[in-house]
Amino acid sequence: MNCPTCRKKIEAEEASCPRCGTEVDDLRALSAKAGAMRAEAAALLQDGQALEALKLFYKADRLCSTAASRQGIAAALLASGHFRAALKYHFRARAKR
Numbered sequence: 001m002n003c004p005t006c007r008k009k010i011e012a013e014e015a016s017c018p019r020c021g022t023e024v025d026d027l028r029a030l031s032a033k034a035g036a037m038r039a040e041a042a043a044l045l046q047d048g049q050a051l052e053a054l055k056l057f058y059k060a061d062r063l064c065s066t067a068a069s070r071q072g073i074a075a076a077l078l079a080s081g082h083f084r085a086a087l088k089y090h091f092r093a094r095a096k097r
């Protein structure tokens, strides 16, 4: 991951940024939690539970917004028939990271 303060690359075993000292353990934990939520949401989506998947993808995106969470939101919106909103999230997912 990169430091949220100075953008320096931080290795997995480091608890803080070697350049500026920002603590990153809590961020790593949040990122892992969001990743688990995205995986659970993807399983719900594959199971045909688009609205439940959408809620969980939104929750994961609020916790840690990534291209993967925005793509998940787009897919769940598409699966639940919200085409215009799906397109908006699809382009957001492509625009950042």
Ligand SMILES: [Zn+2]
Binding pocket: 003, 004, 005, 006, 007, 008, 017, 018, 019, 020, 021, 022
């Ligand atoms: Zn830093």
